[in-house]
Every structure is written in structure tokens, then in C-alpha cells.
Amino acid sequence: MQGIAGYQFNNWAQTYSSSPELFFQPANAEEVKQILDLARQRGKRVKVIGGGHSPSDIACTGDFMIRLDKMNRILEVDAEKRQVTVEAGIFLGDLNEELAQHGLALSNLGAVGEVSAAGILGTGTHNTGIEHGILPTQVVALTLMTASGEILLCSHSVNEEIFQAARLHLGCLGVILTVTFQCQAAFRLLEQQFPSTLSEVSSPRGAIVCLVCGCVCVCPAVGWHPAQDWFLPCALCWLGLAPADPRDPVWIQRLKVLYIMKKRKIKDKVRNYNKTTLVNIEKEGQTKDALLQLKSWLEGNPAVVAHYPVEVRFTQADAILLSPCYQRDSCYMNIIMYRPYGKDVQRDEYWSAYEDIMKKVGGRPHWAKAHRCSREDFQRMYPSFQKFCSIRETLDPAGMFLNPYLEKVFF
Ligand SMILES: Cc1cc2nc3c(=O)[nH]c(=O)nc-3n(C[C@H](O)[C@H](O)[C@H](O)COP(=O)(O)OP(=O)(O)OC[C@H]3O[C@@H](n4cnc5c(N)ncnc54)[C@H](O)[C@@H]3O)c2cc1C
Incomplete structure (x- = not known):
């Protein structure tokens, strides 16, 4: 080679x-x-x-x-179990296209398709929907080549402890060779966008958004019904009284409703991963609290530039040792700074303030992203951190798969 x-x-x-x-x-x-x-x-x-x-x-x-871009084949599709086994280098975008041919889909995806099956397990890629775990929760088996060259099959029934470590492996347990995903029947999603305020979206509990006007309803009939492919708007929309934004004059409200109805889109799952989601934001009281703290910090520091809206996403608890959602339903909050024309912009002050707030409310960093956490922080954040360290030391005693990023995590 x-x-x-x-x-x-x-x-x-x-x-x-x-x-x-x-x-x-x-x-x-x-x-x-x-x-x-x-x-x-x-x-x-x-x-x-x-x-x-x-x-x-x-x-x-x-x-x-x-x-592993040459190890990107689909190895097996089990139509009965709705499971697919792939080589670890396959990009999810390519896998999605193939799955569609079999009438299958992954139940939840991240924001981009040029990430590999093993790469999403490397850092715990997630998206949103409190009834969905992070993407690695869709993995039911994998094979791992350890530093000694041995190949281990890991699943819920074989090498279970290593499996719960390898489903978020940080690239430090060995080379992931194959991954088996649990899929589901292909389905379609509604893409819906509407403006709202922080207090509006964070106040209702278990509410449903009307797909026409964007108002928040309690009636379960409201919404899109994927099986039948029809939707039912709220009573206000039926009566032509939908207040798309109560601050607007009535004629603008009417135009907005028409516009939103025209923009209503239903897309194939393989091409779109936005999802109308039922979220109970008050479940984690810290979520709203953290957002308000960040908002007030930005208001108090007008010289600091924040490029992008804060992304807020919800994810179900799991049993993966280093998952940020380990044993708890979670809310992810991302902040982003662009690099216009490839140039770095001042971001340290904003990112530090954000990190301080998130740490105070018990946050755990996304493994793919920049953070200032040390081994002591991770030991405090992750009840099973020590267990992961022991598994890593057993599988890779000489540290073949370490690098400077991982040294900061483990030493
Ligand atoms: C535009 C953009 C959008 C994004 N959107 C999201 C999002 O919506 N949600 C989210 O959670 N994250 C998001 N991310 C982050 C992204 O999902 C993670 O960084 C993910 O890990 C990237 O996968 P990758 O294949 O590029 O892995 P890489 O970045 O190449 O590698 C990630 C880790 O996996 C290891 N690794 C990769 N393959 C193997 C293998 N076969 N065996 C052993 N170790 C391996 C690497 O060594 C490394 O430690 C986004 C990133 C970008 C740039």
C-alpha cells in the first residue's frame, strides 16, 4: 500500500x-x-x-x-429489517440517494451530505426533533479495526461496551470500516419558515404550529398529515382572520397568508432535513434562560458582531458514552461566525461569553466544534468519561490514533 x-x-x-x-x-x-x-x-x-x-x-x-473515499460502497440492504450496511467512507448524501431507490430513508440527518458514515460517528452529528437522537443512535452495528489490526464487530449484542464508545469515537478507537444503519420507510417532510419572536416561540408547551399562518395552536388536527398528504390550517385561517403578524395592518396580513400558502413546500426526505417539530422548550428551563442571557450579553456589548442567528435544536437522550445527550434530552445552541472572503473576523470575545454561559447552564460542547474544555471539564460533564478512557487505552495502548486535539481531551 x-x-x-x-x-x-x-x-x-x-x-x-x-x-x-x-x-x-x-x-x-x-x-x-x-x-x-x-x-x-x-x-x-x-x-x-x-x-x-x-x-x-x-x-x-x-x-x-x-x-476512505475508496471504501464507500453499500454492502447490504436488508429490506425486511430496513437496515443498510455500508463501507465507512460513504457520504450520507450518496447513501440517501441509494436508500431512496429502496424506498428507505434515514430518520434524521445533519445539515450537509458531504460527511461520511464514520465521520458523523466521530463527533456525534445531530439535527433536531426531540423524538430523534443524534445521528449515531441510528447505527445498530459497526466494525472497527483496532491498532493491533484486529477487526471487532460491535452492536447492542456483541461488544456492547465498545459499541457505546464507538458510536461517538472521536477517531481515537481505531479505523471504523463498516456501519449498519437502522432506516425507516422513505417519507416526505414539509419545509416551513415563519418569523416569530423569542418569547412567542418559547412560551407555548407542546403546541403545534399552523402551517398557513404560523400561529401556535393547541388543536392536534392542525398541521400537515404526511400519510394522507393533506394539511389543516388553524380556525383563524379558515375564517380568513389569521394574524400572520399582529403588528401588521390587516391587508398585509392577508398578503402574508397567501404568500405562505404559496411557499408551502413538501419535499422528499433525501433532499431536505428541516422538520416541523413539536418542542417543549420549558422541559429544559435552562434553554430559554441561556438564550436570554446570550441576548442580554449581546445587547450589553453592542461593539461585538454576531453574524448569524443562534441555531437552536432539540435531541433525545441516549446511552452513547461521550454523546452530549448522554442520559438527558438536550437542546443544542450553535453560534456561527462567517469568514467573509476567507478572512478571519474577531470572534474570541463573543465565543468566550457564549461558552461561559453554556458552561454555567450545564452545557457540553459539540465534539466537532471549537471549545476550551479540558479533561477535568469532560470528567465533570460526562458520567462515563472514565469508562471511555479505559476502553480507548485498552484498544490503543500506544496512542496510535491520538493527535494534539485528543491530547487536550485525554491528558
Ligand atoms: C457546513 C457544515 C454543516 C454542518 N452541519 C452540522 C449539523 O447540522 N449537525 C452537526 O452535528 N454537525 C454539523 N457539522 C459538523 C459535522 O457534522 C461533523 O464535523 C462531522 O463529524 C463531519 O463528518 P466528516 O465525515 O467530515 O468527518 P471528519 O471531520 O473528516 O472527521 C471527524 C472525526 O471522525 C474521525 N473519522 C472519520 N472517519 C473515520 C474512520 N473511518 N475511522 C475512524 N475515525 C474516523 C476523524 O479522525 C475525526 O476525528 C457541520 C459542518 C459543516 C462544515
Whole structure:
């Protein structure tokens, strides 16, 4: 297995890069094993990359880098169980297209398709919907090549502890070779956008949004009914009284209702991942509290620029050792700063204030993103952090899969 010298790795956001000594693109497990053998002989570290979409330096290395873009096949589709087994380098965007041919779909996706099956397990990619876990919860089995070259099958019934570690592996347990996803029958989603205020969206409990005017209702009949593919708007819309925004004059309200009805779109799941979601924001009282604290900090610091609306998403609890949703339903809050024309903008003050607020309300950082947390922080945040560390030390005693990002996590 030949490695290429002189390869330069840049992550998607072009915020981190590294120059691995050798770069490999194996086509099968045997070739991966040869690379690990060579690394062991030469005392080199190894990093596998997927789509390179992580905004941090989690995928960087100066030693050996492996990209699994030649290991991207679908290996098996079990129509009865609605499960699909894939090679770990497949991009979810490609998998989605294939699944659609079989009338199947993943039940929840992240925001982009150029991420790999193993990459989303690397950092715990998530989206929203409190009835959905992070994407790794859809994984029912995987195979992992450890530093010794041994291949382990892991699932709920085989190597269960390693499975709960490997479903969010940080790239430090070995090379993920294959992944089996639990799918569901293909379905369609309604994309819905409407303006509202923070207090409006955070006050109702278990309410449903009218698809025409965007008002919040308590009637369960309101909404889109995917099986029948019809929708029922709220009573106000039926009567032509829908206050799309009560501050608008009546004629503007009418135009808005017509516009929203025209814009109403139902899309195939494979192409769209927005979802009208029932969220009970008060369940985590901290959610609203944290948002209000961030809002008031920004208002008190008018010189600080915040580029993007704060993204708020909800995710169900799970049993994955290093999942930010480990044993608790969670609300993710993302802040984003653009890099216009590739130029860095001042972001430290805003990001630090945000991180301080999130830490105070008990937040756990997204593993793909920039953070200032140390091993002590993770030990406090994650009840099973020590268990994960023991599994990592057993599978990779010489630290073949470590890099500077991971050293900050584990040492
Ligand atoms: C535009 C954009 C949108 C995004 N949207 C979302 C979102 O909606 N939700 C969300 O949660 N995140 C989001 N992210 C972050 C993204 O989901 C994660 O960074 C994800 O891990 C990227 O997958 P990847 O295949 O690019 O992995 P990489 O970034 O390449 O790698 C991630 C980790 O997995 C390891 N790894 C990869 N393959 C293997 C393998 N076969 N074996 C062992 N280790 C491996 C790497 O070493 C690294 O540690 C977004 C990022 C971008 C740039």
C-alpha cells in the first residue's frame, strides 16, 4: 500500500490544516491493515478523515492520514429489517440517494451530505426533533479495526461496551470500516419558515404550529398529515382572520397568508432535513434562560458582531458514552461566525461569553466544534468519561490514533 507525500489537508472551513507525512487511500480492510502495520513499525500516529467537515483540528495529523473515499460502497440492504450496511467512507448524501431507490430513508440527518458514515460517528452529528437522537443512535452495528489490526464487530449484542464508545469515537478507537444503519420507510417532510419572536416561540408547551399562518395552536388536527398528504390550517385561517403578524395592518396580513400558502413546500426526505417539530422548550428551563442571557450579553456589548442567528435544536437522550445527550434530552445552541472572503473576523470575545454561559447552564460542547474544555471539564460533564478512557487505552495502548486535539481531551 503506497502512501503519497506532500498532501495538504484543510478542513471545510479552511480554519485548520495539516501536512501528513504520508497520505493513503485504501480500497479495502486488508490495505488499511497494511497501513496500520507500517505505522506500528515506524512509530507513527494515524488519523482517518471522512469529509473533513469538522470545524476544529480533530482530524489533523502530521504523521499518517487515511481517507476512505475508496471504501464507500453499500454492502447490504436488508429490506425486511430496513437496515443498510455500508463501507465507512460513504457520504450520507450518496447513501440517501441509494436508500431512496429502496424506498428507505434515514430518520434524521445533519445539515450537509458531504460527511461520511464514520465521520458523523466521530463527533456525534445531530439535527433536531426531540423524538430523534443524534445521528449515531441510528447505527445498530459497526466494525472497527483496532491498532493491533484486529477487526471487532460491535452492536447492542456483541461488544456492547465498545459499541457505546464507538458510536461517538472521536477517531481515537481505531479505523471504523463498516456501519449498519437502522432506516425507516422513505417519507416526505414539509419545509416551513415563519418569523416569530423569542418569547412567542418559547412560551407555548407542546403546541403545534399552523402551517398557513404560523400561529401556535393547541388543536392536534392542525398541521400537515404526511400519510394522507393533506394539511389543516388553524380556525383563524379558515375564517380568513389569521394574524400572520399582529403588528401588521390587516391587508398585509392577508398578503402574508397567501404568500405562505404559496411557499408551502413538501419535499422528499433525501433532499431536505428541516422538520416541523413539536418542542417543549420549558422541559429544559435552562434553554430559554441561556438564550436570554446570550441576548442580554449581546445587547450589553453592542461593539461585538454576531453574524448569524443562534441555531437552536432539540435531541433525545441516549446511552452513547461521550454523546452530549448522554442520559438527558438536550437542546443544542450553535453560534456561527462567517469568514467573509476567507478572512478571519474577531470572534474570541463573543465565543468566550457564549461558552461561559453554556458552561454555567450545564452545557457540553459539540465534539466537532471549537471549545476550551479540558479533561477535568469532560470528567465533570460526562458520567462515563472514565469508562471511555479505559476502553480507548485498552484498544490503543500506544496512542496510535491520538493527535494534539485528543491530547487536550485525554491528558
Ligand atoms: C457546513 C457544515 C454543516 C454542518 N452541519 C452540522 C449539523 O447540522 N449537525 C452537526 O452535528 N454537525 C454539523 N457539522 C459538523 C459535522 O457534522 C461533523 O464535523 C462531522 O463529524 C463531519 O463528518 P466528516 O465525515 O467530515 O468527518 P471528519 O471531520 O473528516 O472527521 C471527524 C472525526 O471522525 C474521525 N473519522 C472519520 N472517519 C473515520 C474512520 N473511518 N475511522 C475512524 N475515525 C474516523 C476523524 O479522525 C475525526 O476525528 C457541520 C459542518 C459543516 C462544515
